[in-house]
Amino acid sequence: MSTVNEPIDLEKIRTEEKYDGFFGIVTSELDWGERTIRQTYAQLWKIEQSFRITKSDLSSRPVYVQLDSRIRAHFFICHVSLLILRLFELALGQERISSERIQNVLRHCTLDELTSGILHLHGVGGKQSFTSHLDAAGSLVYTLTPSGHDEIYSDFTRILAAFNLPLDFSYIRREQFDKAVQNATLALQK
Numbered sequence: 001m002s003t004v005n006e007p008i009d010l011e012k013i014r015t016e017e018k019y020d021g022f023f024g025i026v027t028s029e030l031d032w033g034e035r036t037i038r039q040t041y042a043q044l045w046k047i048e049q050s051f052r053i054t055k056s057d058l059s060s061r062p063v064y065v066q067l068d069s070r071i072r073a074h075f076f077i078c079h080v081s082l083l084i085l086r087l088f089e090l091a092l093g094q095e096r097i098s099s100e101r102i103q104n105v106l107r108h109c110t111l112d113e114l115t116s117g118i119l120h121l122h123g124v125g126g127k128q129s130f131t132s133h134l135d136a137a138g139s140l141v142y143t144l145t146p147s148g149h150d151e152i153y154s155d156f157t158r159i160l161a162a163f164n165l166p167l168d169f170s171y172i173r174r175e176q177f178d179k180a181v182q183n184a185t186l187a188l189q190k
Helices: 010-017 034-042 044-057 068-095 099-108 151-162 174-189
Strands: 110-113 118-122 128-134 140-150 171-173
Touching: 034 044, 044 068, 044 099, 068 099, 068 151, 099 151, 118 174, 140 151, 171 174
Parallel strands: none
Antiparallel strands: 110 118, 118 171, 128 140
């Protein structure tokens, strides 16, 4: 910690200047090559994002449970939920949407089994997006004018398409649903 009266060390500044523009990575993996270290480090953001999603969106802090078995079960459910989110992102590929929007779609979906083995998927939709434009400074500005575009339903149809599921998915026989889930699982394994 420097004080007000301490002189500035110009030699130290010159020594540090030669590293300007470089980003150093410290690692304990001494047998890895430079390329492997850079590729691994470049994926760090995804790990940090996973922690953020697990802690905030999936509420991984087991505040209301005390027994070890229930704490483990809680974390297991959170990690399986994160895995499902990542599988959805993987399946969406170029049509990728954020994990928050995937969760929003799943929150709005309700699947009921009716008589005769018919499944009814409903409750998908309802969040209207608003029109936007660029202002004079080039910043995106949202208006209070509805665009007529239902973001949740639009994301839902993207997810169905990513898993090669029929878009008329609101009423479907149990056998068709099981086959669609099996096909989606096989598609993810490729």
